[in-house]
Amino acid sequence: MGKRKANDNVGNPNQDLCDFLIELANYERNVSKNIFKYNAYRKAVGTLSSLPERVKSGKEARKLPGIGEKIAKKIDEFLSTGKLQKLENINKDESNVAINLLTRVSGIGPAKAKELVDAGIKTLDDLKKHQNKLNHHQKIGLKYFEDFENKIPRKEIGETEKFIKDVVTELSNEYIVTVCGSYRRGKEESGDIDVLLTHPTYTSKEKESKKKISGLKKVVECLEKKKMIVDTISLGITKFMGVCQVPGEDRKPFRRLDIRLVPYDQYYCAVIYFTGNDLFNKNMRAHALEKNYTLNEYTLKRLTPEGTPGEAKKITCEEDIFRILELPYKEPKDRNS
Numbered sequence: 001m002g003k004r005k006a007n008d009n010v011g012n013p014n015q016d017l018c019d020f021l022i023e024l025a026n027y028e029r030n031v032s033k034n035i036f037k038y039n040a041y042r043k044a045v046g047t048l049s050s051l052p053e054r055v056k057s058g059k060e061a062r063k064l065p066g067i068g069e070k071i072a073k074k075i076d077e078f079l080s081t082g083k084l085q086k087l088e089n090i091n092k093d094e095s096n097v098a099i100n101l102l103t104r105v106s107g108i109g110p111a112k113a114k115e116l117v118d119a120g121i122k123t124l125d126d127l128k129k130h131q132n133k134l135n136h137h138q139k140i141g142l143k144y145f146e147d148f149e150n151k152i153p154r155k156e157i158g159e160t161e162k163f164i165k166d167v168v169t170e171l172s173n174e175y176i177v178t179v180c181g182s183y184r185r186g187k188e189e190s191g192d193i194d195v196l197l198t199h200p201t202y203t204s205k206e207k208e209s210k211k212k213i214s215g216l217k218k219v220v221e222c223l224e225k226k227k228m229i230v231d232t233i234s235l236g237i238t239k240f241m242g243v244c245q246v247p248g249e250d251r252k253p254f255r256r257l258d259i260r261l262v263p264y265d266q267y268y269c270a271v272i273y274f275t276g277n278d279l280f281n282k283n284m285r286a287h288a289l290e291k292n293y294t295l296n297e298y299t300l301k302r303l304t305p306e307g308t309p310g311e312a313k314k315i316t317c318e319e320d321i322f323r324i325l326e327l328p329y330k331e332p333k334d335r336n337s
Helices: 015-032 035-049 058-062 069-081 085-092 094-102 110-118 124-129 136-143 145-149 154-171 204-208 215-225 264-275 278-290 318-324
Strands: 176-179 193-198 229-235 239-244 255-261 293-295 300-303 309-312
Touching: 015 035, 015 069, 015 085, 015 094, 015 110, 035 069, 035 278, 058 069, 085 094, 094 110, 124 136, 136 145, 136 229, 136 239, 145 255, 154 176, 154 193, 154 215, 154 255, 193 215, 193 264, 215 229, 215 239, 215 255, 264 278, 264 318, 278 293
Parallel strands: 193 255
Antiparallel strands: 176 193, 229 239, 239 255, 293 300, 300 309
16 A cells, blocks of 8 residues: 555566566556556566566567567566666656655655756755645655665564454454565565455444444554554555554664444455456456456455446455355465565
């Protein structure tokens, strides 16, 4: 959910190929605003990062899912020269480099980054001198930039998970807590910490009634008292965005933390969605449509003959979703491509 995704490629024999494709993807998203190309590069990264062996040529890569002729040619060029002319040209342009840098600050998107660069703000030092141009989220992103840049080791996320679970259990032992994202997919490092929270008394009917739900606020206040949440970007009825630090004698880095309170009857659709990865989610939604269902982060619904969503199916676990869609269950660790 955070600003930067971990590239999830620890121990990947195609790490360098993934790195240059990620750079190209970021350029297409942040500078060119070409989401089609951005998604194509991301898909290629997903394919290459899941391979157990080194890709030896563009021709070999071309046979893999998500890698077309143009990307295969870039892989050939990189393998033979150790660089990519397109990237060299991109990085010669000061504005491109500045936009890509500024979008690494949590809260700064491509449009805001271009606005800042157009105003002559091209470095983090420039940004620190012009904080009047930033909103609250962006100021927090700048304040913790160095720590947010670092990946979070799996062990540390495990400590955070245990801490949160212990705290919410003090409030009620009926809370369910799931840390999603790349951590749940078994990765050794993640870019941020992405938590889903639910309670049997909080349902979609209660959410729709617009009753004031204080469940999330109570959890956040407890985590603040325990000195785990150290800064708040935003706190609504169902979503907290902020900064955390594992309490203890050894000072751990500051980390981006999102907590979502999800209705109990929608929890497992949310768990699948926020576990990801995005390509897996896209494929699941496409398969659902083929089976005459619509799937999103809230519900799984059968489509009526008119093509409109019907009643939400009762989902009590992730396996229910796979079973209804007639798919073999995939463990989270197998959802990385």
